[in-house]
Structures are given as C-alpha cells and as structure tokens.
Amino acid sequence: MVQEGLERLMDRIVLAYSGGLDTSVAIPWLAEKYGAEIVTVTMDLGQGKELDDARERALALGAVRAHVLDLRNEFARDFVLPALQAGAVYEQRYPLATALGRPLIARHLVEIARLENASVVAHGCGTEKGNDAIRIDLAVRALNPDLEVLEPLGVWDVTKQEKVAFAKKRGIPVPAGADSPYTTDVNLWGRSIEYGVLDDPWLEPPDDVYVLTRAPKDAPDLPAYVEIEFERGVPVAINGVTLSLVELISSLETIAGVHGVGRIDLLENRLGDTKSREIYEAPAGVLLHAAHNELQKYVTPRDLARLASEVGVRYADLVYNGDWYSHTREAMDALVAKVQERVTGAIRLKLFKGDHRVVGRTSPFGLYDQDRIAQSADTRPSLELRP
Numbered sequence: 350m351v352q353e354g355l356e357r358l359m360d361r362i363v364l365a366y367s368g369g370l371d372t373s374v375a376i377p378w379l380a381e382k383y384g385a386e387i388v389t390v391t392m393d394l395g396q397g398k399e400l401d402d403a404r405e406r407a408l409a410l411g412a413v414r415a416h417v418l419d420l421r422n423e424f425a426r427d428f429v430l431p432a433l434q435a436g437a438v439y440e441q442r443y444p445l446a447t448a449l450g451r452p453l454i455a456r457h458l459v460e461i462a463r464l465e466n467a468s469v470v471a472h473g474c475g476t477e478k479g480n481d482a483i484r485i486d487l488a489v490r491a492l493n494p495d496l497e498v499l500e501p502l503g504v505w506d507v508t509k510q511e512k513v514a515f516a517k518k519r520g521i522p523v524p525a526g527a528d529s530p531y532t533t534d535v536n537l538w539g540r541s542i543e544y545g546v547l548d549d550p551w552l553e554p555p556d557d558v559y560v561l562t563r564a565p566k567d568a569p570d571l572p573a574y575v576e577i578e579f580e581r582g583v584p585v586a587i588n589g590v591t592l593s594l595v596e597l598i599s600s601l602e603t604i605a606g607v608h609g610v611g612r613i614d615l616l617e618n619r620l621g622d623t624k625s626r627e628i629y630e631a632p633a634g635v636l637l638h639a640a641h642n643e644l645q646k647y648v649t650p651r652d653l654a655r656l657a658s659e660v661g662v663r664y665a666d667l668v669y670n671g672d673w674y675s676h677t678r679e680a681m682d683a684l685v686a687k688v689q690e691r692v693t694g695a696i697r698l699k700l701f702k703g704d705h706r707v708v709g710r711t712s713p714f715g716l717y718d719q720d721r722i723a724q725s726a727d728t729r730p731s732l733e734l735r736p
Contacts, residue, residue: 359385361467362499365454365485366391366415368403370509370523371473374516375501376410379471382505386413390461393419394450395537395595410521416461421537424453425594429538432668433637434582434692435685436645436661439669442615443627444634446539451481452673455488462496471499480620481534484671491674531558537598539611539631550616550626561602561630565609565703572701573608574708575601577640579696582689584637598633605632609703620670636705640696643707648691648714657688 362379366372366389376387389412391403400417407415428449439445458470470489474482486498507515516523530545542558556564578586584597592600605611611632619625646654660681667678694712698705 359383359469361386361388361465362469362471363388363390363458363462363465363467364412364470365389365458365472366403366407366412367473368400368406369473370512370516371502373406373410373521374512375471375473376407376412377519377521378505378515379499379501380411385469387411388413388461388465388467389415390457391415391417392454392457393417393421394424394453395421395599396535398535406522414465418457420453420457421595422593424450424537425598428453428673429598430583430594431682431685432664433584433634433641434689435664435681436638436642436658437665437668438638438661439665440615440617442613443617443629444539444631444638445665445668446536446629446631446634447481447534447541448484448668448671449538450534450536451484451671452488455485455492458485459489459492459496462493468495469497469499471501473502474500480669480671483620484673487671488674537595539629539634542628542630543625547626547628554614554628558628559612559630561632562606562611563609568607568609568702572699573604574697574699575604575636576695576697576709577601577637578694579641579644580693582641582645582685582692584641598637601633601636603632605636605700605705606630608700608705610700610705611635612703636698636700639705639707640698641692643710644694644696644712645688645692647710648694648712648716649688650716653688657685660684 362383362385364372364375364379364387366376368391376389379385380387389407391400391407393400404415404417432445432449437445454472458472462470472485474485482500482503489496489498513523531542531547532544534541540561546552547554547558576588577584584594585591587597587600611630611634613629613631615627615629616624617627645657649657664678664681667673667675672678691714693714694710696707697709699708
C-alpha cells in the first residue's frame with residue numbers, strides 16, 4: 350500500500366472508476382499529485398445504472414484510457430453462486446453483496462494493470478469504507494504482491510463538501526446524489542446503505558433509504574407464491590421458467606421487492622473490534638438463501654447438514670474479512686461441491702407483506718419418505734382409555 354505523504358512520481362495508475370464523486374475527483378487529483386497517467390476501469394456488477402458513457406466521462410476528466418467491463422455473469426457465476434451454495438450469510442442476516450464484489454474488482458484491477466504495464470492500482474474506498482478498502486488491498490496482494498495499492502481517500506483526507514468544491518473548481522460535473530447523507534453500494538446481489546441518521550442505532554431507518562423494496566404496509570394485500578428450482582445446487586428456474594443466473598437473480602429481486610421482502614437492519618461486527626449499523630436490501634439473496642438452505646437440509650443427512658452449516662459460518666466470515674483468494678476457501682469449496690451433488694429439486698415460498706416462508710419442497714433425493722410415514726401412522730397401535 351502507498352503510504353500517506355508518499356509523493357514520488359508514478360508512470361501509470363490503474364483506477365477503479367465508478368463514475369461517482371469520489372472516483373471522479375480522484376482522476377485529476379492522482380494525476381496532479383503523482384504526475385502519473387491515469388487509466389480507469391469501470392466494472393458493471395449489476396449496479397442498475399447506465400455505464401455507457403463512463404468511458405467518455407473518464408476521458409473528459411483526464412484519463413488516458415478508459416476500460417468498461419460487463420462482469421455481471423462472472424460475478425454471478427464465480428462469486429455469488431459459490432457463496433450461495435456454501436450458505437454464506439454473515440451473522441445469519443447479510444448475504445454479503447458488497448463483500449463479494451470486492452475480490453472481483455481486485456481481479457480485474459490486477460489484470461488491467463498487467464495489460465497496461467502499471468505498477469500501481471487505486472480505488473475509491475477510504476477510511477469511511479474501511480472494510481472495503483481492506484478487502485481490495487488483501488485481494489490485490491494475494492493476486493500480485495508486487496503491485497502497490499493506493500487509496501486516494503485515505504491519503505487525501507477531505508470532507509464531502511471539500512470534494513465537491515474541488516470538482517466545481519475544475520469544472521468536473523458533480524454526480525447526482527453527491528449531496529446525499531448516505532453512502533451506498535449496489536450490485537446484482539443487493540444494496541448497502543450507511544451513515545447519516547443511520548449512525549444512531551436507536552432510530553428507525555427512514556423510508557428514503559430503501560430503493561429495491563416496498564414498505565411492507567404498501568405491499569400487495571394478497572400473498573405471492575414463488576417456486577425456485579435447483580439442479581446440483583444451481584438455481585435454474587422460477588415458476589417453471591428457465592433463466593440464466595443473472596436473469597433469475599434480477600427477477601427474484603423484482604418479485605420479492607414488490608412484496609417488501611429483503612430489508613435487513615443489522616448491527617454487525619466489523620473488521621477489528623468495532624460494530625457498525627448497516628442497512629441492506631437483498632430481496633433475491635434472502636429468497637435464494639432460504640430456498641437453497643431448505644432444499645439442502647431436505648436431501649442431506651443430519652451430520653453432513655450440520656457440518657455444511659458450520660462451513661457456511663466460516664465461509665461468510667472469510668468473505669467478510671477479505672480472504673477470498675485463500676487456500677481455506679478453495680478447501681471449503683471442495684466440500685461444498687460434494688454436498689451440491691444431491692441439491693436438486695424445488696422449493697415453494699410464500700411472500701406476504703415483508704414476510705417470506707417455505708411452504709413446499711420436493712426432490713428426487715429427499716430423505717423424507719412420505720409413504721413410510723403414512724404407513725407408520727396407519728399401523729401405529731391406538732391407545733384406549735381404560736376405566
């Protein structure tokens with residue numbers, strides 16, 4: 350990591366560019382401070398906003414080259430799916446949307462740095478996003494320990510208002526929402542919101558923090574039933590319609606969000622000894638984890654099911670802590686893959702005004718023998734009351 354106060358000249362820096370205020374002002378600031386060429390990388394992880402003009406915006410701000418990558422399928426296949434199959438839900442509530450995106454961002458920062466012959470990469474996570482900065486730093490080091498990682502917001506300690514002033518002074522358009530009191534992160538798997546009034550754990554989150562989910566009181570007055578089909582642990586269809594993983598996640602997000610499912614208010618243990626109040630929206634993640642967990646229990650013997658549950662806790666901690674690129678995860682993936690061999694079938698869920706529950710399950714590998722249970726009930730001797 351490049352330390353604060355280090356002002357040596359650098360030939361080229363590869364910057365993860367989101368198009369927001371922080372990374373927009375980072376382009377001219379890095380160029381001015383380090384005398385470097387800035388190459389940007391904008392990655393689509395399913396943020397739901399147009400990135401078509403990201404290349405033009407980055408070049409207009411002074412980047413010498415701007416890469417735009419559609420990583421939605423890679424994110425779903427290589428990061429979301431393994432975490433889903435492992436049952437990785439941090440502190441039994443958070444499906445890890447933001448945390449799962451960081452190792453993918455690091456992977457492509459490293460790859461573009463190789464292509465651009467750059468020795469330094471940079472990102473927009475600073476002290477206010479300490480967890481994310483650590484996750485990217487650890488991932489980059491694991492993939493290429495020779496690269497230096499620069500955190501502009503860690504070196505350039507300024508307020509949001511000062512960043513806005515810096516942008517206006519240089520004629521940099523201030524992105525919409527830059528004056529929001531909240532800090533948000535969005536991808537295909539969910540949305541995180543923090544800061545502002547949310548810093549007070551006693552206060553109920555205001556309605557304006559939610560975007561993906563409807564308030565339960567405003568949800569439909571009739572329940573919805575959703576059937577999710579799995580093949581060897583991979584969700585493949587909703588209500589009989591086969592979909593790609595990205596399409597399936599997006600569809601479930603819409604269905605669950607309309608019914609107010611997927612809101613999470615969590616006082617979580619951050620890296621280190623601190624706690625943080627975080628608000629998450631994860632409509633698809635909540636439903637898919639509930640369905641996969643239920644189906645896996647249905648087809649798995651008790652001891653293996655309990656072991657798999659314990660692995661899920663460790664897997665979630667590993668993702669949260671930024672240790673995605675580790676031998677430990679690879680070993681856990683091997684166990685998880687073995688368990689998934691039988692996770693084939695369907696789960697039916699009922700959604701109603703913020704609530705979701707499993708109401709049906711079927712599998713060719715189910716360990717529940719309905720005929721045997723019925724036979725046992727028919728042959729069980731009756732108890733007669735004696736005078």
